[in-house]
Amino acid sequence: MGKIVVFANQKGGVGKTTSAVNIAAAVGAKGKKVLLVDMDPQGNTSSGVGINKKSMKLSSYDILINRSSAESCVVETDFENLSIIPSNISLAGAEFELVSSDNRETRLKSALSIIKDRFDYIFVDCPPSLGILTVNALVACDGVLVPMQCEYYSLEGLSQLMVSIKQVKRLYNPGLEIVGIIITMYNGRLNLSLQVMDELKKYYANKLFSTTIPRNVRLSEAPSYGMPVRYYDKYSNGAEAYDKISEELIERI
Numbered sequence: 001m002g003k004i005v006v007f008a009n010q011k012g013g014v015g016k017t018t019s020a021v022n023i024a025a026a027v028g029a030k031g032k033k034v035l036l037v038d039m040d041p042q043g044n045t046s047s048g049v050g051i052n053k054k055s056m057k058l059s060s061y062d063i064l065i066n067r068s069s070a071e072s073c074v075v076e077t078d079f080e081n082l083s084i085i086p087s088n089i090s091l092a093g094a095e096f097e098l099v100s101s102d103n104r105e106t107r108l109k110s111a112l113s114i115i116k117d118r119f120d121y122i123f124v125d126c127p128p129s130l131g132i133l134t135v136n137a138l139v140a141c142d143g144v145l146v147p148m149q150c151e152y153y154s155l156e157g158l159s160q161l162m163v164s165i166k167q168v169k170r171l172y173n174p175g176l177e178i179v180g181i182i183i184t185m186y187n188g189r190l191n192l193s194l195q196v197m198d199e200l201k202k203y204y205a206n207k208l209f210s211t212t213i214p215r216n217v218r219l220s221e222a223p224s225y226g227m228p229v230r231y232y233d234k235y236s237n238g239a240e241a242y243d244k245i246s247e248e249l250i251e252r253i
Contacts, residue, residue: 012128015184025228026246038087050226
Protein backbone atom coordinates (compact mmCIF):
# COMPACT_ATOMS: atom_id res chain seq x y z
CA MET A 1 0.00 0.00 0.00
CA GLY A 2 1.32 3.43 -0.97
CA LYS A 3 2.57 6.05 1.45
CA ILE A 4 0.91 9.46 1.32
CA VAL A 5 3.27 12.38 1.90
CA VAL A 6 2.16 16.01 2.02
CA PHE A 7 4.25 19.03 1.05
CA ALA A 8 3.10 21.81 3.36
CA ASN A 9 4.15 25.29 4.40
CA GLN A 10 1.72 28.16 4.88
CA LYS A 11 4.40 30.60 3.75
CA GLY A 12 4.41 31.07 -0.02
CA GLY A 13 7.45 31.22 -2.27
CA VAL A 14 9.53 28.67 -0.37
CA GLY A 15 9.91 26.11 -3.15
CA LYS A 16 7.08 23.85 -2.01
CA THR A 17 5.62 23.14 -5.44
CA THR A 18 9.08 22.93 -7.01
CA SER A 19 9.99 20.31 -4.41
CA ALA A 20 6.78 18.33 -4.90
CA VAL A 21 7.18 18.17 -8.68
CA ASN A 22 10.86 17.35 -8.71
CA ILE A 23 10.85 14.82 -5.89
CA ALA A 24 7.87 13.05 -7.48
CA ALA A 25 9.69 12.89 -10.83
CA ALA A 26 12.93 11.69 -9.22
CA VAL A 27 11.16 8.95 -7.24
CA GLY A 28 9.28 7.87 -10.37
CA ALA A 29 12.57 7.63 -12.27
CA LYS A 30 13.78 5.18 -9.62
CA GLY A 31 11.07 2.73 -10.66
CA LYS A 32 8.43 3.65 -8.07
CA LYS A 33 4.84 4.32 -9.12
CA VAL A 34 4.03 7.88 -8.08
CA LEU A 35 0.84 9.93 -7.95
CA LEU A 36 0.95 13.70 -7.53
CA VAL A 37 -2.16 15.33 -6.09
CA ASP A 38 -2.46 19.06 -6.74
CA MET A 39 -4.41 20.65 -3.89
CA ASP A 40 -3.48 24.23 -4.72
CA PRO A 41 -6.03 26.30 -6.71
CA GLN A 42 -3.13 27.97 -8.53
CA GLY A 43 -2.47 24.63 -10.25
CA ASN A 44 1.27 25.18 -10.54
CA THR A 45 2.01 21.52 -9.78
CA SER A 46 -0.22 20.54 -12.69
CA SER A 47 1.42 22.91 -15.19
CA GLY A 48 4.82 21.87 -13.82
CA VAL A 49 4.29 18.38 -15.26
CA GLY A 50 2.86 19.59 -18.57
CA ILE A 51 -0.88 19.58 -17.79
CA ASN A 52 -2.97 22.20 -19.58
CA LYS A 53 -5.18 23.58 -16.79
CA LYS A 54 -7.71 25.04 -19.23
CA SER A 55 -8.42 21.77 -21.01
CA MET A 56 -8.71 19.43 -18.00
CA LYS A 57 -12.10 17.81 -17.48
CA LEU A 58 -11.77 16.60 -13.89
CA SER A 59 -9.65 17.84 -11.01
CA SER A 60 -9.09 17.54 -7.26
CA TYR A 61 -12.09 19.86 -6.84
CA ASP A 62 -14.39 17.12 -8.16
CA ILE A 63 -13.02 14.72 -5.55
CA LEU A 64 -13.58 17.08 -2.62
CA ILE A 65 -17.19 17.83 -3.50
CA ASN A 66 -17.90 14.12 -4.09
CA ARG A 67 -18.66 14.64 -7.78
CA SER A 68 -16.07 12.15 -9.09
CA SER A 69 -13.91 9.32 -7.82
CA ALA A 70 -10.17 9.78 -7.43
CA GLU A 71 -9.56 7.06 -9.99
CA SER A 72 -11.46 8.95 -12.69
CA CYS A 73 -9.40 12.10 -12.02
CA VAL A 74 -5.96 10.48 -12.43
CA VAL A 75 -4.06 11.65 -15.51
CA GLU A 76 -0.85 10.05 -16.76
CA THR A 77 2.01 12.45 -17.48
CA ASP A 78 4.76 12.14 -20.07
CA PHE A 79 7.24 11.31 -17.33
CA GLU A 80 8.32 7.91 -16.06
CA ASN A 81 5.94 6.30 -13.54
CA LEU A 82 4.33 9.67 -12.78
CA SER A 83 0.59 10.37 -12.74
CA ILE A 84 -1.31 13.35 -11.36
CA ILE A 85 -4.68 14.43 -10.09
CA PRO A 86 -4.59 18.00 -11.42
CA SER A 87 -6.04 21.22 -10.10
CA ASN A 88 -7.25 24.57 -11.39
CA ILE A 89 -8.87 27.71 -10.01
CA SER A 90 -12.21 25.95 -9.43
CA LEU A 91 -10.62 24.38 -6.35
CA ALA A 92 -10.75 27.78 -4.65
CA GLY A 93 -14.52 27.38 -4.41
CA ALA A 94 -14.14 24.20 -2.37
CA GLU A 95 -13.08 26.25 0.66
CA PHE A 96 -16.56 27.81 0.77
CA GLU A 97 -18.55 24.79 -0.39
CA LEU A 98 -17.12 22.54 2.31
CA VAL A 99 -17.74 24.91 5.23
CA SER A 100 -21.12 23.41 6.11
CA SER A 101 -20.51 19.92 4.69
CA ASP A 102 -20.38 16.70 6.67
CA ASN A 103 -16.97 15.06 7.05
CA ARG A 104 -15.35 18.01 5.30
CA GLU A 105 -11.92 17.26 6.81
CA THR A 106 -11.83 13.66 5.55
CA ARG A 107 -12.96 14.03 1.92
CA LEU A 108 -9.47 13.58 0.45
CA LYS A 109 -8.63 10.68 2.78
CA SER A 110 -11.75 8.79 1.74
CA ALA A 111 -11.07 9.40 -1.96
CA LEU A 112 -7.41 8.36 -1.88
CA SER A 113 -8.02 5.25 0.24
CA ILE A 114 -9.63 3.60 -2.80
CA ILE A 115 -6.57 4.03 -5.05
CA LYS A 116 -3.80 4.03 -2.44
CA ASP A 117 -2.65 0.49 -3.22
CA ARG A 118 -2.09 1.33 -6.92
CA PHE A 119 0.91 3.54 -6.12
CA ASP A 120 4.11 3.30 -4.11
CA TYR A 121 3.96 6.98 -3.19
CA ILE A 122 1.26 9.64 -3.29
CA PHE A 123 2.63 13.18 -2.97
CA VAL A 124 0.17 15.98 -2.17
CA ASP A 125 1.05 19.61 -2.83
CA CYS A 126 -0.88 21.99 -0.55
CA PRO A 127 -1.73 25.67 -0.95
CA PRO A 128 0.30 28.21 1.07
CA SER A 129 -2.30 28.39 3.84
CA LEU A 130 -3.67 26.33 6.71
CA GLY A 131 -7.28 26.22 5.47
CA ILE A 132 -9.58 23.28 4.78
CA LEU A 133 -7.61 22.15 1.72
CA THR A 134 -4.41 21.74 3.73
CA VAL A 135 -6.31 20.16 6.61
CA ASN A 136 -7.75 17.58 4.19
CA ALA A 137 -4.23 16.73 3.06
CA LEU A 138 -2.90 16.45 6.62
CA VAL A 139 -5.77 14.18 7.63
CA ALA A 140 -5.15 11.92 4.63
CA CYS A 141 -1.38 11.56 4.86
CA ASP A 142 1.19 9.40 6.60
CA GLY A 143 3.75 12.17 6.89
CA VAL A 144 4.61 15.79 6.14
CA LEU A 145 7.53 17.23 4.20
CA VAL A 146 8.26 20.89 4.95
CA PRO A 147 10.21 22.84 2.32
CA MET A 148 11.53 26.13 3.70
CA GLN A 149 14.07 28.87 3.08
CA CYS A 150 16.79 29.94 5.48
CA GLU A 151 15.01 33.11 6.63
CA TYR A 152 13.68 34.17 10.01
CA TYR A 153 10.13 34.54 8.75
CA SER A 154 10.36 30.93 7.64
CA LEU A 155 11.37 29.92 11.17
CA GLU A 156 8.26 31.65 12.54
CA GLY A 157 6.12 29.95 9.92
CA LEU A 158 7.61 26.57 10.80
CA SER A 159 6.60 26.91 14.44
CA GLN A 160 3.03 27.83 13.40
CA LEU A 161 2.90 24.82 11.08
CA MET A 162 4.06 22.52 13.87
CA VAL A 163 1.17 23.73 16.04
CA SER A 164 -1.31 23.00 13.25
CA ILE A 165 0.16 19.54 12.67
CA LYS A 166 -0.16 18.73 16.38
CA GLN A 167 -3.83 19.80 16.31
CA VAL A 168 -4.62 17.63 13.28
CA LYS A 169 -2.73 14.73 14.86
CA ARG A 170 -4.76 15.05 18.06
CA LEU A 171 -8.14 15.46 16.38
CA TYR A 172 -8.04 13.43 13.16
CA ASN A 173 -4.80 11.61 12.36
CA PRO A 174 -2.92 10.02 15.30
CA GLY A 175 -0.23 8.61 13.00
CA LEU A 176 0.73 11.98 11.49
CA GLU A 177 4.48 12.70 11.63
CA ILE A 178 7.02 15.10 10.16
CA VAL A 179 9.02 13.15 7.58
CA GLY A 180 11.56 15.91 7.20
CA ILE A 181 12.48 19.52 6.52
CA ILE A 182 13.98 20.43 3.14
CA ILE A 183 16.05 23.60 2.90
CA THR A 184 15.46 25.29 -0.45
CA MET A 185 17.16 28.16 -2.33
CA TYR A 186 20.16 27.70 -0.05
CA ASN A 187 23.22 29.94 -0.26
CA GLY A 188 25.89 28.87 2.22
CA ARG A 189 27.86 32.09 1.66
CA LEU A 190 25.22 34.20 3.42
CA ASN A 191 25.57 34.68 7.17
CA LEU A 192 21.79 34.67 7.52
CA SER A 193 21.54 31.23 5.94
CA LEU A 194 24.17 29.86 8.32
CA GLN A 195 22.47 31.42 11.35
CA VAL A 196 19.06 30.00 10.47
CA MET A 197 20.60 26.57 9.80
CA ASP A 198 22.17 26.67 13.27
CA GLU A 199 18.75 27.41 14.79
CA LEU A 200 17.14 24.58 12.85
CA LYS A 201 19.83 22.13 13.94
CA LYS A 202 19.16 23.04 17.58
CA TYR A 203 15.49 22.10 17.44
CA TYR A 204 15.00 19.92 14.36
CA ALA A 205 18.36 18.22 13.76
CA ASN A 206 16.80 14.78 13.22
CA LYS A 207 14.27 16.17 10.76
CA LEU A 208 16.62 18.09 8.45
CA PHE A 209 17.50 16.41 5.15
CA SER A 210 21.26 16.15 4.69
CA THR A 211 21.01 17.64 1.17
CA THR A 212 20.02 21.28 0.65
CA ILE A 213 18.51 22.64 -2.57
CA PRO A 214 20.65 25.43 -4.05
CA ARG A 215 19.44 28.43 -5.97
CA ASN A 216 19.58 27.20 -9.54
CA VAL A 217 18.57 28.80 -12.83
CA ARG A 218 17.52 25.47 -14.34
CA LEU A 219 15.07 24.88 -11.49
CA SER A 220 13.45 28.22 -12.27
CA GLU A 221 13.33 27.60 -16.02
CA ALA A 222 11.95 24.05 -16.03
CA PRO A 223 8.30 24.89 -15.08
CA SER A 224 7.91 27.17 -18.09
CA TYR A 225 8.54 24.11 -20.26
CA GLY A 226 6.12 21.96 -18.24
CA MET A 227 8.94 19.65 -17.16
CA PRO A 228 10.53 18.50 -13.89
CA VAL A 229 14.16 19.61 -13.81
CA ARG A 230 15.61 16.10 -14.28
CA TYR A 231 13.92 16.01 -17.70
CA TYR A 232 14.88 19.58 -18.53
CA ASP A 233 18.53 19.37 -17.47
CA LYS A 234 19.44 16.13 -15.73
CA TYR A 235 22.96 17.28 -14.88
CA SER A 236 22.09 20.63 -13.32
CA ASN A 237 22.83 21.26 -9.65
CA GLY A 238 19.10 21.42 -8.94
CA ALA A 239 18.38 18.06 -10.56
CA GLU A 240 21.24 16.37 -8.73
CA ALA A 241 20.12 17.83 -5.39
CA TYR A 242 16.53 16.63 -5.80
CA ASP A 243 17.81 13.21 -6.85
CA LYS A 244 19.73 12.94 -3.55
CA ILE A 245 16.70 14.21 -1.62
CA SER A 246 14.50 11.55 -3.23
CA GLU A 247 16.93 8.81 -2.22
CA GLU A 248 16.95 10.05 1.37
CA LEU A 249 13.16 10.30 1.38
CA ILE A 250 12.76 6.70 0.26
CA GLU A 251 15.11 5.62 3.06
CA ARG A 252 13.20 7.64 5.66
CA ILE A 253 9.83 6.27 4.66
